[in-house]
Amino acid sequence: MAKFLEYQGKEHFKKAGIPVPEGIVASTPEEVVEAARTIGKPVVVKAQVLAGGRGKAGGVKLAATPEEAGKMAEQILGMTIKGLVVKQVLVEEQLDIAQEFYAGLIINSAQDVRGPVLMFSPEGGVDIESVSEDKIATRNVDVIKGLMIHDTLDMAVSMGINGPVLRPLADVILKLYNAFRKNDCRALEINPLVLTKDGKVLAADCRMEVDDQALFRHPEFGIKIGREFLKEPTDFELMGWSFEANDFRGTSYLAEMAPPEELRKGGYVGYHGIGGGAAMLGMDALNKVGLKVADYADTSGNPTASKVYRAVKLIMSQPGIEGYFLSGFMMANQEQWHHAHGIVKALREELPKRPGFPVVLLLCGNKEKQSQEILKEGLAEFGDRVEIYDREHVYDAKFIGGRVKALVEEYRKEKAAA
Structure with missing residues (x-):
C-alpha cells in the first residue's frame, strides 16, 4: 500500500473539511525556528517517517519557544526510526487536550465483509489493538448505501458520547469516511482525535494508506512507485x-x-529470485558463505520473457557486482521457459563485456526440460563460469x-592478476 506521511495525510483532511492543528513542515532547525515563530505559541516537533512508534523513539518533542523548537529539531532530524532516516519534521501547535478519541477505517477482505470497516473509540492515543472490545464501536459500511450523519451519531452515542461534542465528533467521523472513499484508501485513521x-x-x-491498484486514478498524489515503499526510490528502483x-x-x-559506492567495495552479487520463499532461501545461502546481495529481485507469477529480460539487464547494470545468481528454489507452476528465454537474451548481451563473470542459474518447475535446454544451448559458449542446475x-x-x-x-583472482 502507498503510505503517506502525517503532514501529507493532513492536507487531505483539510480538503475533506476535517479540522487539524496549525502546522508547518520543515527540513532544517532554522526552518523549524521560523515555523514556530509563525505559529506563535508552544509547539510540538514531530518526526515525519512512514513508521509508528515515533514518540517512544524520541521523534516527538514539545517546545515552549522557537529557540527550544530548533534545539528539538537538531535532535530529531537525521535520527533513525525503525530503519528510516528522519528528513522532515512537522512543527505543530500544542493542544490543550480535554479528551482523546480514535476514529479509523480499514478494508476488511474477509468473505463476509469485503468492504470498509469503520471504528470509533472514546479511548484514543494508544494502539487500537490494546483497547478492550466494549470500548470500540464498529460498523461494516455498505459502499452502495454509503454512510449518513445519523450513522456516525449512533456510533458516538453507543460509546457514551453526549453533549456539545457529539455533533462535531459525528461530523468528523462522517468526513473521514468520505475522504477514505474519495482517495481509495485501504486505511485512514485519526489517533488521537482530540477534544x-x-x-x-x-x-x-493521521495514518493514511492508499490501495496501490487505485494510484492510476490519483496522479495528484505524486507517488513514484505504485506499491508499498518506505523510502525515496532510487534511480535503480524507479527503472525497475x-x-x-x-x-x-x-x-x-x-x-x-x-548504493553504487558500496557495491564497488566488492563482495556483492547481482541477485534474482523467483517467488518470495525461494528468494529468501537464496539470500540466506549467499549470506552464509560471506556474500552479499546487491539487489532484491523477484520475477514470479508467470512474467513474460521481455519482463524477465529487462530485470536481468537492470541487475547486471549494477557497478562492481561480482556475479549473477538466479535463485529458483521452487517447483513453480509458472511456465519457466519464459524465464529461460529472457535470461539467455540478457546474458548473451552482457557476458561478452566481462569475460569470466560468474553466473549460477537454478531453474526448475513447469516446462523444466525445455527451460534447461534453452539455458544450456543459449549460454554454452561462455564456458564453465556459467553453471546451470535443475530440480536435483x-x-x-x-x-x-x-x-556461487x-x-x-x-x-x-583473475581480476587481481590482470
Missing part, C-alpha cells in the same frame, strides 16, 4: 518499477540493497551458495 478544553475537535495525527507500471503480466520487483538441487541451498562463492573467488 480541546475550549471545545474544538481536531485530528491530531517502470517494467511493471503498465504491464501486469507477472511480477518484476526490483529493489536496491546497497532444489533443496540444496548450501551447495548452490558454495558454487567458489566462482566469485576465481573471478576475483
